[in-house]
Amino acid sequence: MQLPVVVAAPMAGGASTPALVAAVNEGGGLGFLPAGYLSADALAARIGAVRQLTGRPFGVNLFVPDVPADRALVDAYRERLRPEAERHGVELPERIAPDRDDWDAKVEALLADPVPVLSYTFGLPSPAEAAAFRAVGTLQIGTVTTPAEARAATEAGMDALCVQGPEAGGHRGTHRQAAVPDGRPLPELLGAVRAVTPLPLIAAGGLADGAAIAAVLRAGAVGAQLGTAYLRTDESEADPRYQQALAAHRGGTTVTRAFTGRPARGLRNAFIDRYEPDAPVGYPEVHHLTRPLRAAATRRGDLEAMHLWAGTAHRLARTGSAAGLTEELLAQASASR
Known part of the structure; x- marks a missing residue:
């Protein structure tokens, strides 16, 4: 499948609802359902809810357990x-x-009932797990924060990479929790990753409007992942006081x-x-x-x-429907390219 230009980040802990995933899809983007902090059964229920709301491809994000x-x-x-x-x-x-965030049960469930796209945060699947998902037709995206992680994800057989810069809100997806995150700004990090892998790159970190999306596309990304930008939308279940703080802080x-x-x-x-x-x-x-x-x-x-997880562009987060925001971002990005 061709990856859409706008990807909604999987925000674990409640903000990324099935309704948000579906709304982003209907707006022309790719919605992502977070599996983090959920049991395998709870994840299956949310996947079912997404399928009731949209017939378009969507993604699921897994947290890879660490030591x-x-x-x-x-x-x-x-x-x-x-x-x-x-x-x-x-x-x-x-x-x-x-x-281990119910890793084994989630892998088993997602192999038995595959989703179109699967992304990994905090690491990579084993070679056997990656091969199994490839065999059932799931497109796999590895989150990377350094060129070394990009090499590892490429060797692991990922289909695309999400390059997460330091500007991103929430957890930095380093493959080892003790790692010191790469501090290079997203455009520089994109260039460094592009130098070590031929895979399609999705840029993430501090992106909240069409101009920022167009800039990472010009820098070599095929798409842009936004999280904080969706926290104040109608379909988000982020705490209302949290939503207000994004604009006022x-x-x-x-x-x-x-x-x-x-x-x-x-x-x-x-x-x-x-x-x-x-x-x-x-x-x-x-x-x-x-x-x-x-x-x-x-x-x-x-x-x-x-x-109060937030990226550096948090004050640009707007209210309204996620579908409308996605459509607006795509139009702005097209006009800015």
Whole structure:
């Protein structure tokens, strides 16, 4: 299949709904359903919902499990966070069970009932898994943040690459959680990746209007992936206060491990300033550790303690239908090329 110019990023945790996926499709883009944090059964239900809403191709994104975190580092961070938990009347988990995000069951389910497009974040499938998906006709996209990761994804048999620059909101998709993300701006990173692979490239990071999309197309990408731009649309289920903060926040964005143990870009707030210096490498263990704190902050509407993932162009995110936004982005990009 030919990849559309506009791709909606798979935003795990609630924002990317089946309705959002379908609306992006109807607007002429490619909608992506996130599998992260879902069980295989819950993912199957959402795939079914997407199929009820659109007959066009759509994608599913998988989180690739990494090695377990250093337990001592996670335990030390728990102690650092304990006063915060006591202040807000919540308990932090004392033991965090191993979590592979139901990887094996999801792979089995997606092989039994294939989807048109599958992308991977935080790593790559095994050679046997990649070959199995190829055999059932699923187009596979590897998320990469460095030329070295692009080489590995090419050798793994990916059909295309999503090149994620440092401007992107949410988690940076490094193949190893301890890796230091490449800090080159997206246009430079695109050029460096293009030099090591012949695969089609989808650019991601800080893209929110047609001019930005046209710029990455001129730089050699075949498409642009946007996430933050869709957070305020009608079909998004992002918390309303979060949506408002995207437009009103003046404090900028920053990359932090404080909420999940993996580098992720979000609106800078007091929680990040207070705890980032002590945050360890440790995904998904830190994600589970801070979950009660994040849930309590959301209940209170405390923007200084919520995780508010956002790319650098967050103030350009607009309200309205996702289909209408997609159509507008495609028209703007065409006019700017």
